[in-house]
Amino acid sequence: MAKASEINNGGQSGNGEPYFCKECKRNHTKGKIYKDHLKFARFEIDKNEIEEKSESNEKELESEVEEIFEDLEEDEDDIIELNEMEEEELDSDSNEVIINDANMCVEAIKKLPGVGEATLKKLIKAGFSSLESIAYTPPKIIQNESGLGDKTTAKLVKASMAQLKIGFKSAEDVWEYRKNISRITTGSQELDDLFGGGIETGCVVEFFGEFRTGKTQIAHQLCVNVQLPYEDGGLNGNALYIDTEGTFRPERIVQMSEGLDLDYKKILKNIIFGRAYNSDHQILLIKEAANLIKEKNIKLIIVDSLIGHFRSEYIGRGTLATRQQTINAHLHDLLRLTDIFPELCVIVTNQVQSKPDVFYGNPTVATGGNIVAHGSTIRVYLRKGKGEQRVAKMIDAPHLPEGEAVFSITENGITD
Ligand code: GTP
Numbered sequence: 001m002a003k004a005s006e007i008n009n010g011g012q013s014g015n016g017e018p019y020f021c022k023e024c025k026r027n028h029t030k031g032k033i034y035k036d037h038l039k040f041a042r043f044e045i046d047k048n049e050i051e052e053k054s055e056s057n058e059k060e061l062e063s064e065v066e067e068i069f070e071d072l073e074e075d076e077d078d079i080i081e082l083n084e085m086e087e088e089e090l091d092s093d094s095n096e097v098i099i100n101d102a103n104m105c106v107e108a109i110k111k112l113p114g115v116g117e118a119t120l121k122k123l124i125k126a127g128f129s130s131l132e133s134i135a136y137t138p139p140k141i142i143q144n145e146s147g148l149g150d151k152t153t154a155k156l157v158k159a160s161m162a163q164l165k166i167g168f169k170s171a172e173d174v175w176e177y178r179k180n181i182s183r184i185t186t187g188s189q190e191l192d193d194l195f196g197g198g199i200e201t202g203c204v205v206e207f208f209g210e211f212r213t214g215k216t217q218i219a220h221q222l223c224v225n226v227q228l229p230y231e232d233g234g235l236n237g238n239a240l241y242i243d244t245e246g247t248f249r250p251e252r253i254v255q256m257s258e259g260l261d262l263d264y265k266k267i268l269k270n271i272i273f274g275r276a277y278n279s280d281h282q283i284l285l286i287k288e289a290a291n292l293i294k295e296k297n298i299k300l301i302i303v304d305s306l307i308g309h310f311r312s313e314y315i316g317r318g319t320l321a322t323r324q325q326t327i328n329a330h331l332h333d334l335l336r337l338t339d340i341f342p343e344l345c346v347i348v349t350n351q352v353q354s355k356p357d358v359f360y361g362n363p364t365v366a367t368g369g370n371i372v373a374h375g376s377t378i379r380v381y382l383r384k385g386k387g388e389q390r391v392a393k394m395i396d397a398p399h400l401p402e403g404e405a406v407f408s409i410t411e412n413g414i415t416d
């Protein structure tokens with residue numbers, strides 16, 4: 001296809017007379033087609049010049065003009081096609097909203113008093129796509145992230161809480177709820193027993209310990225096991241892996257899947273992986289996760305490791321307060337996800353720091369201080385045993401006794 005810039009067939013026989021172009025107020029030569037004034041030239045040729053041409057020239061010119069018209073039409077077609085594509089793209093963008101629209105959660109938000117199209121879009125864009133996400137998030141955060149006003153936000157939170165009947169309930173109700181809590185098997189019976197029958201959902205579990213104690217290995221194993229059916233100790237769900245240290249290894253997933261006779265391709269497909277390059281990125285990935293959980297059937301979130309980036313970015317005593325505040329907010333983002341999605345388990349790993357001043361007892365404590373200790377629901381300390389063996393110690397759990405379990409890290413993953 002010829003481009004407009006290539007069209008210049010000056011010197012047509014029988015032409016060549018100069019004339020003044022009224023359209024562009026410049027001297028032109030008859031028979032010439034001006035690339036800069038294609039429309040005007042086309043018009044001139046169309047209306048005035050063709051009449052003056054001899055029969056043969058007329059035909060030549062006509063075919064020339066036709067060609068130009070075709071080219072122009074093709075160009076226009078291209079433009080129309082492009083516009084249509086862009087519109088389609090836009091449509092598919094808004095489709096997400098439309099698809100979500102059909103989603104019950106969004107429908108429920110729409111029914112809240114005072115929620116119009118604009119408010120709904122702002123909420124969804126900021127990741128608040130269910131009543132739960134609005135009800136459980138502090139209004140200040142909703143306000144900052146969605147750009148809604150404080151009065152509107154306060155009303156939305158109140159209305160969402162009322163809809164979800166969040167308030168006091170009897171201990172019996174809580175008991176009923178906890179009886180039905182789901183668990184993920186670790187692959188080791190002993191380790192499962194330490195957790196009271198597998199790692200439970202609806203909470204944040206922290207594994208901390210020295211290097212090579214198996215934190216990352218447990219994280220990998222749980223990404224496989226969460227995909228198992230309920231009867232085999234899984235949740236029939238997918239995993240989201242936030243890797244802050246670059247230690248995620250799909251090879252290990254393949255080995256662990258094969259150890260369980262699972263199709264590793266399917267298992268790999270169902271692990272959504274995000275590499276966090278700094279603490280801000282890590283925080284952002286978790287904020288974005290809120291929108292993925294329902295859509296991708298995510299039942300397990302791994303953050304390996306929780307503190308690494310914060311530790312290297314916030315250096316010096318002067319930054320300590322800000323660091324702790326940021327970690328606290330990040331942990332609360334994770335905790336909130338488990339409130340919003342009760343069948344979600346969050347696993348964070350944590351390093352330990354040496355305490356050279358401690359002579360008796362355990363000389364290592366988890367990094368992150370009290371903020372992390374209080375933020376996680378269940379805390380387990382890992383240490384090395386003989387060879388492949390590792391020892392897990394329950395440090396803190398609201399309902400589990402302190403105890404220890406020995407498990408092994410083998411080629412096929414975590415076992416007894
Ligand atoms: P840091 O991230 O460095 O703090 O350590 P971590 O606690 O995350 O250690 P990780 O879970 O990566 O454990 C690494 C250890 O797992 C290795 O040193 C091995 O002992 C063991 N391991 C990893 N892959 C295999 C394997 O294929 N076979 C066996 N038998 N052991 C393995």
Ligand code: MG
Pocket residue numbers: 215216217247304
């Ligand atoms: Mg690790």
